[in-house]
Amino acid sequence: MLTGRAQYYLDKSKFTEIGEFTDPNESPEYDIFYAGHTSPSISLAFGLAKARSLKKEDFNIVAFIGDGSLSGGVAFEGLNNAGKLNDNFIVIVNDNQMAIAENHGSLYDNLRELRETNGQSEHNYFKSLGYDYIYVAEGNDLESVINALKKAKDTKNPIVVHLNTQKGEGYAPAEAHREEFHFSAPYDVADGEPLQQSNESNYITDTRDYLLRKVKENPELLIISSATPEVFGFMEKERKACGNQYVDVAIAEQTGVSTMTGAARGGAKVIYPVMATFLQRAYDQLEQDWAMDNSPAVMPVMGTGIRALTDLTHLGFWDIPMITSIPEIVYLAPTNVEEYFAMMDWALNQNEHKVAIRVPTYSYEHSKGEVDTDYSDLNKFKVVKEGKDVAVIAAGDFFVKGESVVDALAEKGINATLINPRFVSGVDTELLNSLRQNHKVVVVLEDGSKEGGFGGRIAQAVGATGMKCLTYGLEKKFVDRYNPEELEKAYRLTVPQIVEDTLNALK
């Protein structure tokens, strides 16, 4: 509302025209950077301050950050750097006492102390990092905030303005249900109740039930979340039910992965369900901690593929290139719910491998037969139907698309082979070489970025055989609030398009 976008919230017909996150295209004046992941604002603003200094300009630089975002390492790094500026630099901390769920970590004890002492506590995280400090008890009161900002404006030393705010102030249901209102489906304005409620199973509720069962079965099982327990259905009730078998490391994926590694090394069984888009923050920990160390643990990767979140900053397209570029991580892609939990069981009951599992989002599928229970023969693909001329390798939740392609090819008189690779982190070279005897074209489908992904691996392995190879997946492009069906068409991912290309390749 402060940035001229109130109309979009007040006029229902305009609501979908704006995004949920900052967007320089939408508001060049106020949205200096894209920001959907938390925590980098201070570091970005530090960069602006360096440019201001080199260009000998003079204006106020303000970094805005929520209390929840302060737990991310890059926020500390930014504070550490900007704290040395002998120049104007204002950090506004919007302390509403919430991350997505509740906050975690000892920093939040210090913020509470500061609130309880009206900013006077002897321990002050921000002062220990060299900042001047102003506390505003009534952070929802415009006049109080304006007064504080007037004091901070034009100061030539880094300063933190710590606002004590109330999340959802003025709307009782949002004040009462702060976690639920972080991200809500349409609700009744009168009482805040969701307009539609579903009791149907889905991958999230199934994951929740599985985790709760496993926690009961094994008192040495630890569930880790990095501030997003709701993505696996853990609301307050479920978290409490797990007691000390559940730990939220706050918005801190690097520490999520390191904690997983450390706890596995310490002999616990560990499951760390994490959103693909946020896992990006832990690339180095995935390689240097988890993959290198003897720390078998299980990482269900949520929110991947074309039908997950469609916001530019939350795309789940890049996980296969990211995770599978690292040695020693087994990345499994289940094709249905039974296979998913069979893979979870196997991963949990073995002590040799580090296992990530790509939780489907494309559609909720049940297995048509018995699923395998042993995945220790790494990179062994499963031939679901033997045919000839064309082999369709359809990974994870695009397996259903593979089935449809094979059915459509059958209508054209082609008896194609259908393969569930199960593993996207490696290649079944033996199988691929054997295909050469009576296949001319290999078609690979994956619900993720095509470049650097699973299809590239297959194309490399097929490249020497003389068979053609067609790979299908998402383009390496930024897209924002797209329509999944339209994107499938644009990327030639519909069944008729794939069939057309395959027939052309056979010619």
Place this chain on the structure above:
Amino acid sequence: MLTGRAQYYLDKSKFTEIGEFTDPNESPEYDIFYAGHTSPSISLAFGLAKARSLKKEDFNIVAFIGDGSLSGGVAFEGLNNAGKLNDNFIVIVNDNQMAIAENHGSLYDNLRELRETNGQSEHNYFKSLGYDYIYVAEGNDLESVINALKKAKDTKNPIVVHLNTQKGEGYAPAEAHREEFHFSAPYDVADGEPLQQSNESNYITDTRDYLLRKVKENPELLIISSATPEVFGFMEKERKACGNQYVDVAIAEQTGVSTMTGAARGGAKVIYPVMATFLQRAYDQLEQDWAMDNSPAVMPVMGTGIRALTDLTHLGFWDIPMITSIPEIVYLAPTNVEEYFAMMDWALNQNEHKVAIRVPTYSYEHSKGEVDTDYSDLNKFKVVKEGKDVAVIAAGDFFVKGESVVDALAEKGINATLINPRFVSGVDTELLNSLRQNHKVVVVLEDGSKEGGFGGRIAQAVGATGMKCLTYGLEKKFVDRYNPEELEKAYRLTVPQIVEDTLNALK
């Protein structure tokens, strides 16, 4: 020496048997984790503490961290989490007042205050995060340390033991030249002087000279380092020469990338030379900050490929898969020194693209002719020699290998095409399609991990054409202190092996 490895340092013949970093294979008792990158020790130990609690065990957990490593975000995240443990947790901070170069950030003012007040300063970063705190003024004095650890042992609240130490104590040259002794070639024990000194140009000295020249030419150019200025030849003298046009953001690659983004957005020209292995910590910032935002800047990537650092934890193999999985980052791979700086010039003088440049390590090469100065036609490969039957696409510092392969093929009567792709982040589809007219085999060479890399992209593009495609690069495997020549043989990367495979593919 405390962990039973003194003999390896005292006996010259045994010195190469041990590594420079912790290694559980080398010392299962003392090296609990592999650790070569800094900063995750507290988070890893936090994981151990969670396992200890679930297993109802009772022992002391000690996380060891240097002052320099405290600047990395994950160290803060670990402190934030472990600070809430109502249990034994000891953090030993070895404060020798050095990172690799000097420390940067306001945290270090607080550490200095703590040293100067014998631990009594009113501001205390660790106490603000809920830790008990012991200061040891004589951190090199064994008895003082033992006394402090006796106090910390078995405490049931997280505690920081802050040791004030002297880097290199007892060896005058190391005390005097603390930065040079972080990583040293063999030296004369009497005076610490290097046994061999070279005045020959190399990519590091050339980069240094280029940066110093550019800084002088443009007062709005900013050079960023994340604590490793020596990898581009910036010792104290060069850093001082740059004044406020140089900023070291400490061991904090996330903030390195965000600062680059922010400063570019603020209108400065920015160059951020960074080690490939450490850049892994900034994957999310590369995508969410740099790639998405309108922030043209230049990132020379150092230490890549088979002839860079050979330690497991410092391998430079993974940069191509990592960087090129992200949209909007142009990754250039120069084949010689003139092309490198032509690419740097182009990248610096344009305002449209975010450009990373893969600095060669394989060999120091000069151009045989004029190099191109304009790279704005993205993903346009350069045909260096037109031939037929076989096309060799040799990227970056493996271009020399491509030349040798083409020469060796000529001896077998094959007139191969030779291509310098220049870009490893995209594919020249038009060129690849045109090759199909008179080529049967495409051979791709890259000095980096094969899976998810440049070769995979080419194989995908070639897959539909009917040509065969052979891709060469490093296996997706962890290797440690390897011999580069032997690894080339093992991975079939020698010229005779590549020629043999190519001839087989032509059959």
